[in-house]
Amino acid sequence: MLQEIENTTQVDIETVTMSASAVEAVRGILTERNLEGYALRVYVAGGGCSGVSFGMALDNNIHENDLTFMTQDIKLVVDDQSIAYLHGAKIDFVNDPVRGAGFTVDSPSNTGSGCSCGSESHSHSKSEGSSCACGGSCGCSN
Numbered sequence: 106m107l108q109e110i111e112n113t114t115q116v117d118i119e120t121v122t123m124s125a126s127a128v129e130a131v132r133g134i135l136t137e138r139n140l141e142g143y144a145l146r147v148y149v150a151g152g153g154c155s156g157v158s159f160g161m162a163l164d165n166n167i168h169e170n171d172l173t174f175m176t177q178d179i180k181l182v183v184d185d186q187s188i189a190y191l192h193g194a195k196i197d198f199v200n201d202p203v204r205g206a207g208f209t210v211d212s213p214s215n216t217g218s219g220c221s222c223g224s225e226s227h228s229h230s231k232s233e234g235s236s237c238a239c240g241g242s243c244g245c246s247n
Contacts, residue, residue, distance in 0.1 A: 120188065121147060123176045123196045127208060130198040131179050134163065144173065144180035147196065147210065149187040157190050159210040190214050 123131070131145055143163045150160035167173065170185040176196075183191055194212035201207075 120172075120174065121176060121181055121183070121191050121194045121196060123179060123181075124198065127196045127198040128177045128179055130208070131163075138163075140165070144182045145196075146182045147187065147191060147194075148184055149190050159187075159190075159194075159212070161196075161208055161210070 135141070135143060140163055143165045144167070146162045146164040148160050148162075150158045152158070164182060167182060168184070171182050172185060172188055173180060173182050175181070191210075191212055192214045194210055194214065197209045197211065199207065199209055
C-alpha cells in the first residue's frame with residue numbers, strides 16, 4: 106500500500122538500485138556541499154536516437170507527483186512520469202580513464218542506451234558497444 110508523507114508518495118518497493126560506488130559518490134557530494142536533507146532526483150531528460158536519456162540532480166523541493174524511496178540510506182525522488190522508465194534501473198558511479206568519472210543509469214525499461222553523467226561534462230553513454238551520434242545528453246545539475 107502507498108503511504109502519503111508530506112505531499113509525496115512513499116514507494117515500498119525498491120524500483121531503482123544504486124551500486125556501492127554510487128552511494129559513496131552521492132554521500133560525498135552531499136557532505137562536500139553541505140546539502141543536508143537533499144534527495145537524489147532521477148528523471149527522464151528527453152528522448153534520443155536510442156531511447157530516453159536520464160538526468161540527475163540533488164533536490165530538496167519535493168512535488169505532489171513525486172515518488173520517494175530509500176536505496177541504502179540515500180533518498181531517491183522520481184516524478185510519476187519518469188518512474189515508468191526506471192523500473193529495475195541501476196545507478197552506478199564509474200571512473201573511466203577515457204571519459205572521466207560520472208554516474209550512469211542502466212534501465213531495462215529503456216530500450217535504448219542509458220545516460221552517463223560525467224562529473225565535468227555530460228555525455229550520452231555507450232550501451233553494449235553502440236554509441237549515440239545525435240548529440241543527446243543528460244543534465245546533471247546542482
